[in-house]
Amino acid sequence: MKKVKRYLRVYKVLLRLNLAQLLAYRANLINSCISHTIWGMFGLMAMFLLTSKNASIFGWTRNELLVIAATYNIVFGVFYGLFQRSFVEFSNTIHFGRLDSLLTKPIDSQFLLTSMYISYTHIIRLCIGFVFLGILLTQMQISITFWTILSFLLVLGISVLFIYSLWFLVLTITIWFTKLTNLVELLFQINGVTRFPPDVFKEAGLVIFLLCFPLSLIVIVPAKTLLQKLQLSDVGWLYLLAVITFYFSRLFWKYALRSYTSASG
Amino acid sequence: MKKYWQVVQSTWWEIGTYRFNFVMWRFRMLLQFITVYFLWLAVTPSQGQIFGYSQQLILTYILGTAFVGSIVLSTRTHEIGPNIDSGDLSLFLLRPLNYFKYWFARDMADKAVNIVFVIGELLLVYVIFKPPVFFQTDTAMLVLSLVAICFAIFLNFYIGCLLGLIGFWSPEVWAPRFMYYVLIPFLGGAAFPLDIFPQGFQQVMAVLPFSYMIYFPVKIYLGSLTADQIISGMTVAGLWVILLHCATQFTWLKGLRNYSAQGR
Numbered sequence: 001m002k003k004v005k006r007y008l009r010v011y012k013v014l015l016r017l018n019l020a021q022l023l024a025y026r027a028n029l030i031n032s033c034i035s036h037t038i039w040g041m042f043g044l045m046a047m048f049l050l051t052s053k054n055a056s057i058f059g060w061t062r063n064e065l066l067v068i069a070a071t072y073n074i075v076f077g078v079f080y081g082l083f084q085r086s087f088v089e090f091s092n093t094i095h096f097g098r099l100d101s102l103l104t105k106p107i108d109s110q111f112l113l114t115s116m117y118i119s120y121t122h123i124i125r126l127c128i129g130f131v132f133l134g135i136l137l138t139q140m141q142i143s144i145t146f147w148t149i150l151s152f153l154l155v156l157g158i159s160v161l162f163i164y165s166l167w168f169l170v171l172t173i174t175i176w177f178t179k180l181t182n183l184v185e186l187l188f189q190i191n192g193v194t195r196f197p198p199d200v201f202k203e204a205g206l207v208i209f210l211l212c213f214p215l216s217l218i219v220i221v222p223a224k225t226l227l228q229k230l231q232l233s234d235v236g237w238l239y240l241l242a243v244i245t246f247y248f249s250r251l252f253w254k255y256a257l258r259s260y261t262s263a264s265g
Numbered sequence: 266m267k268k269y270w271q272v273v274q275s276t277w278w279e280i281g282t283y284r285f286n287f288v289m290w291r292f293r294m295l296l297q298f299i300t301v302y303f304l305w306l307a308v309t310p311s312q313g314q315i316f317g318y319s320q321q322l323i324l325t326y327i328l329g330t331a332f333v334g335s336i337v338l339s340t341r342t343h344e345i346g347p348n349i350d351s352g353d354l355s356l357f358l359l360r361p362l363n364y365f366k367y368w369f370a371r372d373m374a375d376k377a378v379n380i381v382f383v384i385g386e387l388l389l390v391y392v393i394f395k396p397p398v399f400f401q402t403d404t405a406m407l408v409l410s411l412v413a414i415c416f417a418i419f420l421n422f423y424i425g426c427l428l429g430l431i432g433f434w435s436p437e438v439w440a441p442r443f444m445y446y447v448l449i450p451f452l453g454g455a456a457f458p459l460d461i462f463p464q465g466f467q468q469v470m471a472v473l474p475f476s477y478m479i480y481f482p483v484k485i486y487l488g489s490l491t492a493d494q495i496i497s498g499m500t501v502a503g504l505w506v507i508l509l510h511c512a513t514q515f516t517w518l519k520g521l522r523n524y525s526a527q528g529r
Contacts, residue, residue, distance in 0.1 A: 031440035
């Protein structure tokens with residue numbers, strides 16, 4: 001309990017520092033808010049246009065696909081808000097030897113490395129996602145109960161844990177290949193794949209379909225929770241993938257640290 | 266010219282130094298093609314049309330924008346802002362080197378690598394998935410689309426330079442550049458053909474430079490534009506190149522008066 005309180009205290013300080021940094025450059029703040037608004041709207045608008053000539057695609061109705069697009073904003077609004085900046089700085093932290101100062105602190109290095117930076121402006125994407133979800137679910141006459149919201153939040157947490165573990169697992173490779181700036185860009189690209197139902201990639205061949213299927217669970221399962229189409233197997237798969245990926249990401253990080261040679265000095 | 270050729274070569278060496286990073290970059294581009302291609306394949310009926318485009322034309326448009334976009338939008342001008350902010354610009358001012366020709370040479374090196382690999386990636390997509398693409402056989406259209414791509418390269422270069430020159434006045438140049446990267450797939454026609462939007466929007470886009478970066482060259486290739494539309498498009502693109510060139514020179518001279526080599 002004492003340990004948890006300590007971590008919460010540290011996190012509170014990080015939140016405060018990031019807020020101060022955000023407010024220091026006001027033009028940047030405004031620009032960031034506008035960019036995230038455009039980015040959040042763009043995904044929804046793209047799906048709106050793509051589905052304007054089709055009543056359904058692979059068994060998903062237009063409204064259901066828009067719910068997926070709005071859920072994408074929420075899932076990745078949370079993930080990017082909490083972790084994106086830290087992950088983008090990941091390879092630079094290792095390359096310039098800044099990991100030394102994190103390793104010498106009396107706190108878990110994985111926690112510090114992935115929580116150092118917080119992006120508050122992603123709250124805008126969250127808000128856009130929630131507003132559109134509200135409108136769509138009302139149009140579809142789907143009633144949202146307290147249990148639906150609770151289930152959604154639980155599944156959202158599992159999805160975020162899965163993406164976090166995946167990113168952390170992949171980016172740990174930068175301990176050995178420090179200038180892998182394109183790895184983060186690749187992960188952003190992979191995140192983009194999750195906004196579509198896996199059926200879209202059925203014609204791409206079995207290998208690609210099987211690779212895309214686990215990723216598609218990240219957004220589809222929370223969306224299905226709201227659409228009240230959720231099956232136990234969906235949650236089961238997502239939970240299993242999240243736990244296994246988290247466990248292996250942690251194991252891999254501890255293994256990688258044995259190979260870490262500082263760049264400082 | 267020899268010194269700029271040296272800059273091109275050193276950029277190639279730089280790209281080749283971190284090989285795994287380079288492989289990741291190409292894999293990412295391939296994943297981008299595949300994602301976009303299969304998404305459009307899923308929404309486009311094999312018979313009939315979507316947004317006035319047959320399946321063949323829309324898939325050719327999408328792969329065409331991927332090809333043109335990877336050439337036009339690849340740039341090194343994002344390094345200008347940090348270069349100014351860190352004070353490293355001082356080194357360039359001391360050298361017998363035109364600053365913008367230097368960055369243009371680096372851009373060309375980047376684009377040369379992109380062209381070679383994107384052709385390979387598109388060939389791979391074609392061989393594996395056999396998309397129903399349209400191959401333009403009219404030599405005039407091919408030449409005109411190449412000319413339009415050249416205009417597009419200059420447009421993106423000068424816009425990139427202008428965004429980088431913000432570094433003379435603000436240490437934070439990433440925000441406006443990020444906004445540009447967010448907007449350009451939409452305004453440039455990479456995400457959707459611009460002719461699916463209302464007429465008013467299309468008229469506005471016709472006077473702005475963005476539609477000439479990706480949409481215009483691809484539409485010429487598809488043979489979808491009349492001679493009048495091509496001539497007026499080329500004229501507008503040419504005027505924007507001249508305007509942006511003058512704006513870049515003006516901003517550069519104004520910025521130099523403000524420059525204090527703060528990082529050094």
